[in-house]
Amino acid sequence: MTTSRLKHFPISFFSIIMGLSGFIIAMQKFEIIYKTFKLSHPLGYIDLTLFLIILLTYVLKFIKYNDEVKGDFNHPIRMAFVPTISISMLLLSIAFLEIDASISKTLFFIGAPLHLFFSLNTITKWVQHTNFQIQHFNPAWFIPILGNLLVPIAGTKFISKEILWFFFSIGIAFYLPFLTMLLYRIIFHNNLPEKLMPTLFILIAPPSVGLIAYFKLTEGIDNFARILYYFALFTLLLVFSQYKMFTKIKFYLSWWAYIFPLSAFSVATFVMLNNTKLIFFKTLFTAIFLLIILLVVIISYKTIYAISKKQICIEEE
Numbered sequence: 001m002t003t004s005r006l007k008h009f010p011i012s013f014f015s016i017i018m019g020l021s022g023f024i025i026a027m028q029k030f031e032i033i034y035k036t037f038k039l040s041h042p043l044g045y046i047d048l049t050l051f052l053i054i055l056l057t058y059v060l061k062f063i064k065y066n067d068e069v070k071g072d073f074n075h076p077i078r079m080a081f082v083p084t085i086s087i088s089m090l091l092l093s094i095a096f097l098e099i100d101a102s103i104s105k106t107l108f109f110i111g112a113p114l115h116l117f118f119s120l121n122t123i124t125k126w127v128q129h130t131n132f133q134i135q136h137f138n139p140a141w142f143i144p145i146l147g148n149l150l151v152p153i154a155g156t157k158f159i160s161k162e163i164l165w166f167f168f169s170i171g172i173a174f175y176l177p178f179l180t181m182l183l184y185r186i187i188f189h190n191n192l193p194e195k196l197m198p199t200l201f202i203l204i205a206p207p208s209v210g211l212i213a214y215f216k217l218t219e220g221i222d223n224f225a226r227i228l229y230y231f232a233l234f235t236l237l238l239v240f241s242q243y244k245m246f247t248k249i250k251f252y253l254s255w256w257a258y259i260f261p262l263s264a265f266s267v268a269t270f271v272m273l274n275n276t277k278l279i280f281f282k283t284l285f286t287a288i289f290l291l292i293i294l295l296v297v298i299i300s301y302k303t304i305y306a307i308s309k310k311q312i313c314i315e316e317e
Contacts, residue, residue: 005313007065009057011072012253014084016303017051019256021091022263023296028098029270030289033282044092044099051088058085076129076136077196079122080143086115087147091260093154101157108154112167115147119170137185138192139199139257145174146205152213161217168213175206197246198254201239204261207232208268221275229272232265251302253312259299262292 024047027040062069072078089111096104122144126132149171152164182203186192192200211228215221249255266288273281306312 005310006057006061007068008313008315009061010253010313011058011078011081011084012256013054013058014051014081014088015253015256015260017047017054017088018084018091019259019263019296019299020047020050021088021095022260022267023292024095025091026263026266026270026289026292028095029267029285033270033273033285040095041099044095047095048092048103051092055085073121074125076132077138077140079125080138080140083115083118083122083144083147086111086118087143087150090115090147090150090154094150097154097157104154105158108158112151112155115144115151116167119144119148134181134185134189137181138196139182139202140196141182142175142178142202142206145171145178146202146209147171148174149206149209149213152216153209156216164213164217168210168217171206171213172210175210179203179206194249195252195254197249198252198257200242201258201261204232204235204239205264207235208261208264211268212264212271215271215275221272229268232268236262236265251306253303255299255302258295259292262288262295266292 020043024040024043027043028038030036031038031040058069073082089107093104093107093111096107148167151167152161155164155167207228211225211232214225214228218225266285269281269285269288272278273285303312
């Protein structure tokens with residue numbers, strides 16, 4: 001990578017790891033249902049290697065272009081993507097629960113405290129900043145909150161559930177006011193910039209991940225769990241109803257925002273299937289997973305093509 005491209009290496013590259021990790025976790029559930037070859041295992045190691053490459057590249061950017069990285073931490077849009085670093089670790093930790101427990105544990109004990117730090121740092125800047133406008137608010141602002149809901153999923157094998165309830169509470173408590181603010185911003189103000197339109201899919205993730213985390217903590221499906229799942233289902237239908245808008249968006253790295261939320265919903269559907277045995281959930285899981293495969297292939301191709309044509313790692317307008 002040339003010096004100029006390293007300078008403009010975007011923090012949003014970690015969204016690729018979020019997407020691939022979510023896909024691998026969903027694939028593990030597919031392998032359980034259909035008893036197929038465990039392709040998720042080698043893909044997990046590929047995903048981990050890719051994460052280390054992206055992390056190393058970003059560290060090099062920090063060493064050589066410290067001011068650019070500081071800019072990521074203070075920009076009203078990009079700062080929400082900083083916690084994708086710790087979220088990537090947590091998702092890899094979840095994926096490696098079934099591949100290598102020692103790697104999973106290591107990633108968890110780095111990712112969980114790191115995400116708490118990022119959450120505190122990001123929310124503090126939101127509170128103290130004097131230049132933010134309602135137009136800056138977008139679905140990516142859910143990312144720091146979302147990561148807290150991942151901690152209980154990865155951590156039930158490693159630490160006390162009391163600590164995990166702490167993280168779960170942060171995620172759920174912040175999700176509701178953030179959803180209210182986002183609806184206000186979308187309904188009464190200008191549309192999101194085209195580049196951020198794919199992040200609308202992120203709205204599917206909090207109730208989906210919330211259900212999975214809640215199930216991990218309570219080991220059962222009750223009425224609150226059902227509320228989380230069916231609101232996630234409604235959000236999925238709502239986002240899908242905007243499909244014409246999404247087909248007109250040119251390619252950005254933000255396209256990877258399609259993958260993780262859909263993967264989270266598919267895993268939430270797997271949880272419902274396991275606890276109800278209803279064929280509806282098996283059919284829905286399979287349909288969503290096949291859609292995820294299609295999207296992973298298309299978006300991976302477009303990402304590789306964009307990198308080869310030097311359309312990524314360029315100065316933002």
